[in-house]
Amino acid sequence: MKLTDIQPIQIIKDALDEFKGLSGLSVNQSKSEVFCAAVPAGLQAQILSILQFRLGGLPVRYLGMPLIAGKLSYADCVPLIDKITARISSWTGRSFWTVKIPQDCTWGWRKLLNLRPAARNLLSYEIGDGSRIFLWHDCWHPNGVLYQPNGHRIVLDAASSLCAKVSSVLHNKEWCWRPARSDDLVEVQSKLSLIQLRESDRAVWNLNTSGKFTIADTWQHLRMKQTEVQWWKLLWFPTTILKHSFIGWLAIKNRLTTKNRLLQWGIGVDPLCKFCSHQMEDREHLFFQCSFTNRIWKVIMALCLVSDAPADWKLLIDWGILHLKGKSFRASLCKVAWWATVYHLWLHRNSRIHGGAY
């Protein structure tokens, strides 16, 4: 706004105060700035004293980066790079693997530090001059991390220090350890000839041949692996409707909370099927044997031009594995219809039990 006097600023300030009084929400003064252009210095000082904000400068920054519409240039990123470099420099001399978790650190940093045991054996180092690699805590030796099996004793035996770098025992590509004072150290030194020295120090992610970190390799390494089930393609395929397949997956695993299962858990419920009120509700009855659902199932299968689909979970899965292979339109249509039927029958059953609208 173009300012000639201070009155509009006072109105803004009063409005903010009134909003605070009504809602309890106040402006964070440490995060608020006033941007002035062609405003006389005297007026500028008055504005700042009324609003109690700092005087800001362009460009506006968020998380250290300028908020600009164009492509970020190197110059735009320099402040952030300086900040990160300063943070890393403050770590010089401390190993990531041994630093204690600070009491007042962020949630993210705490999580990261807690994951160290899982990541430790996935990272090794190739030696250049050794100036960036910790002698006792990084994995650069054929024996692995030297501190782990040997403990502090080996550091003393080598007359070294905990935060020593590999460069302390490597000069001009030549190993220069002090004479070994223990069998463990003799063993460590005897394997140094196996290490191929490189141009420069390099961290190697051990899960692939390139040595570079990838999320995919790491996920494959960390995740729990089970034997692949034959029926997964019945549920998960390109045109699948995820919420339908999810209920289908629970049904295949017999994990839907059907009444027979609730009774097994000691929960007192009316055991009868809500559709026919004649038989106990279990997975087989609910989706296929019940007169109500069986009729629906037959109609849906007929629309898919299927006449021989069994009305039994196990047989149906075996039938699907055999007959609904591949990515053909018919196979996809049958599978989509199958899981949509299961999903909507389950929803309808729930609405009848809980009295909701369907």
Ligand SMILES: [Zn+2]
């Ligand atoms: Zn029934």
